[in-house]
Amino acid sequence: AEQEGVKVHWLRTISEVSEEIEVEIMELDEWGKPRGTGKFEKLPADTVIMAVGQMADTGFLRNIPGLRFTDDVVQVDPATLMTDVPGIFAGGDAVPSERTVTIGVGHGKKAAKKIDVWLNRRQESPKIKHPIVGFDDLNLWYFGDHPRSIQSELSASERVHDFGEVVQGLTNDEAEFEARRCLSCGNCFECDGCYGACPEDAIIKLGKGHRYRFDYAKCTGCATCYDQCPVHAIEMIAEK
Template identity: 65%
Template sequence: MRYGIPEYRLPRPVLDAEIARIAELGVRIVTDHVVQDLLVEQTEGRFDAVFVAIGAHLSKKVDIPARDAGKIVDAVSFLRGVASGERPVMGRRVAVYGGGNTAMDAARVARRLGASETVVVYRRTQEQMPAHIEEQTDAQSEGVTMNWLRTITSVDDTDLTVEIMELDDEGRPHGTGKFEKLAADTVILALGQEADTGFLKSISGLRFDDGVVQVDPATLMSDVPGLFAGGDAVPSERTVTVGVGHGKRAARNIDAYLEAAPLPPKTSKPVATFDSLNLWYFGDANRRSQPQLDPESRISAFEEVVGGLSADQAGFEAARCLSCGNCFECDGCLGSCPEDAIIKLGRGHRYRYDYARCTGCGTCAEQCPVNAIEMVPER
């Protein structure tokens, strides 16, 4: 998070506060320690379980002929260097080769470092681009231009050569033999990332597919008992949300593994659909937008693009929560029941139904704003 996500998307004080919360729980964090043999570390540390969450910090390579290899940098190293306080000299014109979120980050960071012309070169179409649409939109609003259906074939002193691509009937790009020149002082390669799982390859029984560890999707435990893995190190969508979610899921399953007890089964309530809600109950409420920097202000510094909420805004947004499918004790059912069949049990304890009095008229369910009450036929 610190070295792969630019500060304009994840302010460092926020990240520091989150890490501090974890440390305050009693978690011991050891840095600057290279693990060469995981099983030896586990034995010497007397650990009963291991969770591997090493991320994907290796840039995929591509062989591009270049007169000056120094003008070609990989996006991971570039972003890490900037996050560490470096301000590399890139020149006025920067080309980013790739179409993922990392490519968008590299292009937007280059603009903030002073590049007046930044272009993303991608071999497929915009519709095939793996970057999130909001990332593309934000990059373009900040002055990044997109060059679709192009692939870099060589890099010279002041420019690069790209081949124009076209899609076949199956949507795959193929070269046309037609070439163009693009001016570029620096080329940033953002062609994907890989997990550095080499130190795990010697562990007997551990399976890999395309360099990532194979685990049980439900428990995140590998074929080696006690060895769990998650995030970018396993087959998954490589986002912070998924990585954090894997950490929570693994923690629950590691606890169950250590206790030699199965996890309690999850109980899922029926989904409260939009049509089942009575939105009239909440009146009219217009959503207040979060503050955002205008594009010109964004590229002048690394300030957070989408700001947080003020105390008033946070309170307003929390009050808008419909609590879909969950009773929040609005007392609507209590007031609507003509037979006094609903008994309030006190704040936080909801209600009890006196079925001897209930006539099944359904007024409680009809007015419930969040579909917490459902009428079912008697058997």
């Protein structure tokens, strides 16, 4: 926007709109929240577009007995996203949460799994949370050094004339290349490194998509598989 000549007035809030716009100058408090300073300034304008937030349209749900609402959102169980009415789930902007695309997409995925569990009347087995694998845990020699693909953009002089896409995106080949740059931290992608490195043939390949099984009767604990794993998908645990 700034490249296109847009001037951004940071930390301002509108206090009055008449022939001019009067705004109050804000400042951030110790928690990073904006607060008023009591200082004002006037800004000339010929067009004002109000963008003061959005509310979820949950009016169509109000006639369903048993649902609880707080302002414009419906209350749900955070673990399942099910409302107080069995079989009715909600997520995204319609529930108490951060109103972002990322949260909305995540809620959709989570709700789909919980709906499947509920419809099939089955007990969901708890998933084991594996520790986060850090950058220093990876064997980067495996991947090589490949710079990211740069997406071309329209120049500022071109994009001020219409609403076309500014960032031009990637070709199919470029997108596939970018996907291959993923380091798959902590997640086995079946590179066969451990399978080929094991001196005792203690690692059994289970077929594409099924990864490997370890034959602990043959395993000597030499850690060859652990040392060479590029993504730290193998852990060594001391015997008791």
